[in-house]
Amino acid sequence: MNRRTYHRASEAERREDLIAATLDCIAESGIQGATVRQIATRAGVTGGLIRHYFTGKDQMLQAAYRKVMAGMTETAVAAAIEGETARSRLRRFIVANVTPPVTDPRTLSLWAAFISHTQADQSFAAIHRENYLSFLEALETLLSAFFVEEKRALSPAQCRTYAIGVNALVDGLWLEGTLAADTFAEHELAENALISVEALLRLHPGELTAEQQ
């Protein structure tokens, strides 16, 4: 009876592989297709191994959800911090959110699959909430820094209203742009996003869109 030969990997490596395989399966065939066996095959291991690294399938799914959400926020934040002015950072943050790899059918599919489970499972709802609030906070920080830079006084309440509106707009464009990707040229979406945010914040046309200050 010959067994498969195998390679003993480090814990971090294996967990990462398993999570990546989980996401691949969900993206390709929905949460229904993310079975223990499919995931294991995709990761190049056998099913039993999953229970060696996770308490059960559910815990692995939660880890996968965290990974997706963290990835999205981090991509946008990473793009933002490269800007030199508050205006540029805000601009970069917005553009990053409506540009690949955030705007990507795979990402959307994963996001939606998990969102639809926040109703059924409290643990997933908590993960969502955590990430939503951290995203909103990041945006609010960028916004208020921008207004300071522009020497425009704003009450905290008004800043929050703006943050909610901009967040909604960015989310919505992300949705539209990903679901109907073939309808938009790539830069068309980003341009629209900037023009819309500009209007939303009641800036002058070009105040945010112009490439250089």
Next chain:
Amino acid sequence: MNRRTYHRASEAERREDLIAATLDCIAESGIQGATVRQIATRAGVTGGLIRHYFTGKDQMLQAAYRKVMAGMTETAVAAAIEGETARSRLRRFIVANVTPPVTDPRTLSLWAAFISHTQADQSFAAIHRENYLSFLEALETLLSAFFVEEKRALSPAQCRTYAIGVNALVDGLWLEGTLAADTFAEHELAENALISVEALLRLHPGELTAEQQ
């Protein structure tokens, strides 16, 4: 051997019941929980009956998806047509989209569950596309009528840009408002929506929000 007594229903009635039961199951426990047996139980029949009215489970799911999407658009459109001016119709349309029953955890859960399947199954993608385009068109019609009424000339391209932006904003607020329902008071969301759309279209403050012309 005693069998259950039963009532022979009309085809339309039964199909409706089965679809309603399907949606209940998905909303409560995700698409995983929408098993033939669960759905049948919820509809008060036995599992075999499903295959009497539908080719299979999948076809029933598609019918259910159509029902959800049609319901959302129709609610908003129905609210709009009651307005007497183009301005009022636009206003009503926007508010309806961020107000129950459109803004509802159940609706969102259903929507997300189906969206996540548009990647895996072409048929679902087609249903989505159909409804997205019809929603966008409805919005574009309302917008251009509004601008005519306001005697504000707009190129078709600009009108489309506005439609895309407003659509994104409304979708995003719908998402936010539903996912973090406890964060917003009910009218807070609608108010924010109107203020934001106002800014987005570069209207004067109050031009859209004021209750009466």
Next chain:
DNA sequence: GCGCGAATTATTCGAGCGTATAATAAGCGT
């Protein structure tokens, strides 16, 4: 009120699910 078509139930089937447990091979410390 009877018979006949068809709506509905009951039962069965094979496949695939997540999990548990035992056997095994890998690779490190020595």
Next chain:
DNA sequence: ACGCTTATTATACGCTCGAATAATTCGCGC
């Protein structure tokens, strides 16, 4: 090079899934 730990495989179990088929009961036309 050997032995020990443990990461990994292999196999089995009990359940539930969607689908197919056979049995039955409903209710309408006559």
